[in-house]
Amino acid sequence: MLNLLAFLTLVADLLIGFIFLGLLASRINKDANRFFSKTIKLINRNFLILGFIIACFATLGSLYFSEIAGFIPCRLCWFQRIFMYPQSVLFLIAYIKKDKNIFNYTLYLSLIGAVISLYHIYVQRFVTVAVCAIGESCTTNFFTYFGYITIPVMSLTAFILILILSILKKKEVK
Numbered sequence: 001m002l003n004l005l006a007f008l009t010l011v012a013d014l015l016i017g018f019i020f021l022g023l024l025a026s027r028i029n030k031d032a033n034r035f036f037s038k039t040i041k042l043i044n045r046n047f048l049i050l051g052f053i054i055a056c057f058a059t060l061g062s063l064y065f066s067e068i069a070g071f072i073p074c075r076l077c078w079f080q081r082i083f084m085y086p087q088s089v090l091f092l093i094a095y096i097k098k099d100k101n102i103f104n105y106t107l108y109l110s111l112i113g114a115v116i117s118l119y120h121i122y123v124q125r126f127v128t129v130a131v132c133a134i135g136e137s138c139t140t141n142f143f144t145y146f147g148y149i150t151i152p153v154m155s156l157t158a159f160i161l162i163l164i165l166s167i168l169k170k171k172e173v174k
Contacts, residue, residue: 002069005061006145009154012054012161019164043165044172048098051106051165052091058158059088065142065151072136076120080155083113087162100169107166110159117156124152 022039025032043050062081065071073081087106094102123138141150 001064002143002145005057005064005154006143006149008057009149009157010146012157016157016160016164040168040172044169047100047165047169048091048095048102051102051162052088052095054158054161054165055084055087055091058084058155061154062151069142071142071151074136074138074140076116076123076138077136077151077155079116080113080120080152080159083109083116084155084158103166103169106162107170110162110166114156114159114163117152117159120152121150121156124150 022032022036026036027033059081062073062077062084066073087109090102090105093099120138124141127139129139144150
């Protein structure tokens, strides 16, 4: 299961890179702009289901780490969960009600969660003393895949994907 989650994170990171490169290329080349515009329209049409899938995988992945793999979540992990878990429910409700304005909520939840994830990555990589008073130390690294994927990196990837979805949807609605 860890291998699968790490692989999905790698694919998602490549997708994020593709989106940013597509955005840059679309500013330079008209053909790239047409392709990128079609890709954005496809993403926006499937915004609710994509957001639900991303939030669900992140939620279930974190539950797998704590409840099955036995990794004790640190304080920063709990804060990241606080900003990810509700998004699964929000996207599901929005999908059922066909409410496309959910981006107003997911944008800010993901932005705060991404900042916490970035801070957690910094603490995990550069701080040598334990900084959490409750549970596992925030500096604990349970695994590293592909030379960079850790639990906080997985979290950051999910938050960034939802941020991108929310920003693209917000631009479409304007």
